[in-house]
Amino acid sequence: MKPFEHQWWPVAISDKLRNQPVACQLHDIPLVLFRDSDGHAAVLPDRCPHRFAPLSAGKVCDGQIECPYHGWRFSADGRCTRVPGTDLAAGSKPLLESFPCCEAHGLVWVNLSTERPLFPPVAPSESSQIVDTFWITDDVQCSLQDAAENFLDGFHTHFVHSGWIRHDRQRQQISARVRPLADGVEAVYSEEGKQSGFISRLFERERGISMGRFRLPCLAEIEYRDRRDELNLLVSAWLVPCGNDQLRLFARIATRRGKLPAVIKRYVLSKLFRVILRQDRQILEKVSANKLRFQGALPTPLDGEQDLLGPSIRQLLADGEPLMFEEREFCFRL
Numbered sequence: 001m002k003p004f005e006h007q008w009w010p011v012a013i014s015d016k017l018r019n020q021p022v023a024c025q026l027h028d029i030p031l032v033l034f035r036d037s038d039g040h041a042a043v044l045p046d047r048c049p050h051r052f053a054p055l056s057a058g059k060v061c062d063g064q065i066e067c068p069y070h071g072w073r074f075s076a077d078g079r080c081t082r083v084p085g086t087d088l089a090a091g092s093k094p095l096l097e098s099f100p101c102c103e104a105h106g107l108v109w110v111n112l113s114t115e116r117p118l119f120p121p122v123a124p125s126e127s128s129q130i131v132d133t134f135w136i137t138d139d140v141q142c143s144l145q146d147a148a149e150n151f152l153d154g155f156h157t158h159f160v161h162s163g164w165i166r167h168d169r170q171r172q173q174i175s176a177r178v179r180p181l182a183d184g185v186e187a188v189y190s191e192e193g194k195q196s197g198f199i200s201r202l203f204e205r206e207r208g209i210s211m212g213r214f215r216l217p218c219l220a221e222i223e224y225r226d227r228r229d230e231l232n233l234l235v236s237a238w239l240v241p242c243g244n245d246q247l248r249l250f251a252r253i254a255t256r257r258g259k260l261p262a263v264i265k266r267y268v269l270s271k272l273f274r275v276i277l278r279q280d281r282q283i284l285e286k287v288s289a290n291k292l293r294f295q296g297a298l299p300t301p302l303d304g305e306q307d308l309l310g311p312s313i314r315q316l317l318a319d320g321e322p323l324m325f326e327e328r329e330f331c332f333r334l
Contacts, residue, residue: 001012003191007217008121010107010250013135018107021065023056026110027082031099032056032107034076037063041108042076043101049080069192106135107238107250122183122219123237123303124252131231131254132262136270138249139242142284144218145317147239149310150280151220152187152212154334160279164272171333178308178330180323184215185312188302192334207232214313216320231256251276306332 011024012033022033023046032046032055044065046056053069060066062080064073073082076095089158100111102121111119140147150156169292174192178185189210208227214220218239224232234254242248291298303311308330312323 006117007114007119008109008112008117009103009217009240010121011110011240011248012108013137013250014041014103014106014108019060021056021060023054023060024248025242025246026112027241029112030054030143031110032065032256033101033151034060034065035063036076040076041101041103043099043110044074044076044078044096047096048072048074077304090256106133106252111142112113112243119295122215122217123233124219124254125213125221125223127231127234127254129231131234131258132257132265133252133254134266134270136249136251136253136273136277138251138281140247140249140281140284142242142247142288143245144239144247145314146284147249148218148220148313148317150284151237151239152214152222152313153307154189154212154311155306156283160283161276164276164279166334173331174334176243176308176330176332177327178312179327180325181213182216182322184213184219184316185309185323187308189334212281212309214309214316216316251277305330 009026011026011031012022016022017033017035019035024031024033030046031043033041033043034044035264044055045053048055048067048069050067050072053067055067055074057066058068061073064075066073071082071084072080074096075081076098078096078098079092080095100113100116102109104121105123107121152211158168160173164318172192177188179188190208191210192210201299206227208225208229210225213223213225214222215250218241220237220239222233222235224234226232228286229272231254235251236254239251239253240248251273253273255265255269301310301314315323
């Protein structure tokens, strides 16, 4: 397991974890989430040690999870508390390994390390403005590296999202500065006006600066600000590996609060973002399938000058350590 994989990973939206168990998977480990008697999130392997039935198919009883097969119950620390039909008392030794679990930033987080980590879950960028927020989730068959680079790459939008975000024939001359972060990398774009696509024209005011950043282990963000340095849009996307090159996306969309009611804005934006997500998912899954056709006999990806963040993301994910380079400046037509 790579060093950064000992960090916190989001596995569910907090509001979705209520009175029923929730199945999820982190890396190659199937997990079950539930709330204990105090309402705290808990996580165990999604298997009963008796006959290996999925605990996520059971139910939560008094803050404990009950197996759907024979009714064995388990507390948040993995101890068996009831075996129906016997007088077996609750054992002091856990039969299932419990993992560190917490809630932050609207998400349930899990850490697969054996000891509780010292560092808190990575937070999205904060805004001092009052914003409207909503969540979108999705699944895509691709690697974390490919998904992160796709999310932060402006040069594919003219083709994959033609008309929705940008047009190939309506490019702008812009400047970009790429700089390392303590836990990632960031590109800051300036001198770009409002984008030519439908989404920008519908919801964005004048453009000041925009930023794309990636932070270990799995947070990719796009942020647009106007000329008064006020937030137009912030999309924070956690890209969580679920084994076999399957990713689970948790995207938090934040927009400045205005006259338009939040419920209407959420409805319209969620429809539009799902179109964009579907287009990205289609191209990413085609890339993944094409890699498989070559059965691993592929060279290192060919990087061009426009690939501002891809090589850095690749290095971050390979090493799990901060990047060391001087801030770089670029000019191009986006």
